[in-house]
Amino acid sequence: MNEFLFNIPAETYKQLSESERYLLEYIFKNIENIPDISIVKLSEEANVSTATIVRLMKKIGHDGFTSFKYNIKDKLNSKESIEAIDEIDTKIQHAIKKNELEVLNTIQMINRGTIEDTIQKIYDADKIYIFARGFSEMIANEMTIKLQLLGKNCEMHNDPNIIRVISSKLKEKHLAIFISLNGETEELVEACKNFKIKNISTVTITASLDSTLARLSEITLCGYKGSHSFFPDYEVRSRLPLQVISRIILDAYVIRTA
Template sequence: MPTKELSPTELHLWNIVENNPEKIAKMSIVKLSQYAHVSTATIVRTMQKMGYGGYTSYRESLKIRNNSNSTFNVLNEADDKIRSVITKNEIEMNNTLHNLSYSTIEDSISMTKQAKIVYIFARGLSESIAEEIMVKLQLTGKYCEFHSDPNIIRTIASKIKKDALAIFITLNGETDELVAAAQKLSKNDIPVLTFTTNKAGKILAFSTLSFIGYKSKTNYFPEYEVRSRLPLQIMTRIFCDAYSVRANFYKSN
């Protein structure tokens, strides 16, 4: 494995996890952070450099090494044969679900639980989705702030402390102020969680974890930038619901 690409801190972490497989397999990302004295962002970044989707996928690989048959298949492939307005939405939904990573879901929940404060940033039509995330996380007891003003976003990004988490909601992942804010946060080793539909978006280079949905090429309002936010809504809803379950806020009947 290309350990030479790891920074000294990342190599320190990698040596710890590789030399203590049985202990690490039982640790959450937060407990490993405390055990190894590194940030959760460092853990995710290290695992990604070593070829894993995140910390959870690395733990699952440890189980497989020990003859565990645990596997995760999120959902089946979408049916893209029927072309109509309704099917366009169905295809977006199914392909977005198909793109979901179990590892990303679990690691994003762990980072959110660890954060003392969550900052949510979005612009335009994505703002309503950001507001919904804020309300849902607040209902679980998590302190959150949502900002959409470009100047405020740029200013706050330079002041966020390392015990926080930043969440970005951006359809194309190219919005200048959001990309600039994510870049600043990444430089300061602040965990960044991004929801987008552009797998080549500039913001992804500065994201610790990312949910990437499927966006249809069909636009029924070609003269305006009002493309469907359905993929973002699906991914953020799954994230919030999963967080509620893991935070023991949701109680089944």
């Protein structure tokens, strides 16, 4: 997988066992709770052995789970700015903190090499197609307009039928960018499979490290998505991590091509 988590090189990630990848994904999804639990508790909650935890920690560059916890705790504590809003209602403080963590954790997860590779793909592409559905369409539309302003031949598609048709027509020098929060949107996955068969470059911006789109894509940029939603009855989760990644890509592209 072309992805970095906590500055883990892609080659290291590929060498992890299935259970170690599962554990890494579990830690990723529950990162805010990790500094406060023991290795035994993590073993119980993630349903893995303590030996698997120790092996994973060593593979990703830590002496053990305790040193990993301290590292994560230091990062989280460095983000504490809640004192500035002490007089705001506690629940609103939580909402502010949720957004702050999504932004800061997403920025920390982005690897410079992956950004550089994405910039190069955009620069070399004769034409760029951006595909998105639902709330992700707003981010896709912004990226499309800005790339057009930068002189790139770029178009965005959100209709399932059109996405399927176009996915069979892209050429080798074209680039496909997918924007999907969960990375499992059926028509996007189908298109990405077609592109992989035809050896067409693909970039996925998502918040799901182990999603189908992330596994299929040549380049994957993954953001941090908090576990809590203030709209639990509807599929309207925040695309803030995807927005952060897209803006970094565009800003970096301008800097590199100025």
